[in-house]
Amino acid sequence: MKIGFIGSGSMARALAGKWQGKHDLLFSARDLGKAALVAADYGAQAGNARQAAEFGDVVVLATRWEDALDAVAQAGGDDVFAGKVVIDINNPVSTETFLTTREDGRSLTQALEAVLPGAEIGKAFNMAQAAVWANPEMTYDGRPMVTLFTAETERATETIADLIRDVGAEPLKLGGNAHAYQLEAAAAIVIKFLFAGRDPQTILNFIQPEVKPVR
Numbered sequence: 001m002k003i004g005f006i007g008s009g010s011m012a013r014a015l016a017g018k019w020q021g022k023h024d025l026l027f028s029a030r031d032l033g034k035a036a037l038v039a040a041d042y043g044a045q046a047g048n049a050r051q052a053a054e055f056g057d058v059v060v061l062a063t064r065w066e067d068a069l070d071a072v073a074q075a076g077g078d079d080v081f082a083g084k085v086v087i088d089i090n091n092p093v094s095t096e097t098f099l100t101t102r103e104d105g106r107s108l109t110q111a112l113e114a115v116l117p118g119a120e121i122g123k124a125f126n127m128a129q130a131a132v133w134a135n136p137e138m139t140y141d142g143r144p145m146v147t148l149f150t151a152e153t154e155r156a157t158e159t160i161a162d163l164i165r166d167v168g169a170e171p172l173k174l175g176g177n178a179h180a181y182q183l184e185a186a187a188a189i190v191i192k193f194l195f196a197g198r199d200p201q202t203i204l205n206f207i208q209p210e211v212k213p214v215r
């Protein structure tokens with residue numbers, strides 16, 4: 001599969017580390033030099049956002065959440081994204097209040113759907129930190145990490161589930177994109193505890209990072 005990343009930061013790198021060798025990858029950033037440096041690390045191509053969107057059968061939206069809507073517009077909007085599976089990994093969460101920033105009660109995923117009606121959008125990979133996705137071992141106490149996602153169409157559902165398996169996790173569909181808001185709100189919980197210093201592997205799993213003596 002061809003996967004275009006809009007954004008070449010921590011999350012694009014973490015996911016690419018798992019998809020490298022299985023899929024053809026293209027990284028983009030506003031600074032083309034940075035995208036090229038990242039691409040070189042993963043045997044991938046580099047380009048601008050439009051080239052990433054044109055390249056991918058799947059397009060991963062991996063800018064900061066604040067930039068996601070501008071980035072898809074800069075990449076050419078629905079004319080370019082129509083027919084693509086688009087994965088929204090973004091968490092519109094304030095790191096001051098640890099609440100989602102979507103005061104209208106609709107998710108960023110749905111806001112993206114509104115501007116990209118021809119794309120097949122889903123939300124995935126937002127519930128764990130980049131360091132977790134980069135972890136070569138995705139099983140904990142012998143149990144695979146379960147990854148919630150949302151999607152509307154059968155193609156998006158199957159594609160996203162396959163890409164979750166390709167990172168070593170087990171996909172679990174929460175529902176259509178009406179449920180993406182719940183994933184964003186749940187990520188706000190994760191982010192709150194990350195900022196408080198809790199181990200990123202443990203949040204929501206509530207697995208203790210150290211073995212405690214039995215009393």
Ligand SMILES: NC(=O)c1ccc[n+]([C@@H]2O[C@H](COP(=O)([O-])OP(=O)(O)OC[C@H]3O[C@@H](n4cnc5c(N)ncnc54)[C@H](OP(=O)(O)O)[C@@H]3O)[C@@H](O)[C@H]2O)c1
Nearest residue numbers: 007008009010011029030031063064065071090091129130
């Ligand atoms: N980091 C995590 O642990 C984590 C976990 C789960 C979900 N998320 C979500 O994932 C998203 C990405 O997070 P991140 O930590 O990977 O961000 P990041 O490291 O800050 O990377 C953002 C990337 O987006 C690029 N970019 C910005 N505007 C662009 C545009 N218009 N076209 C193309 N590229 C553009 C930036 O490069 P230039 O400045 O050169 O354009 C940069 O490479 C966020 O929305 C976040 O909520 C993050």
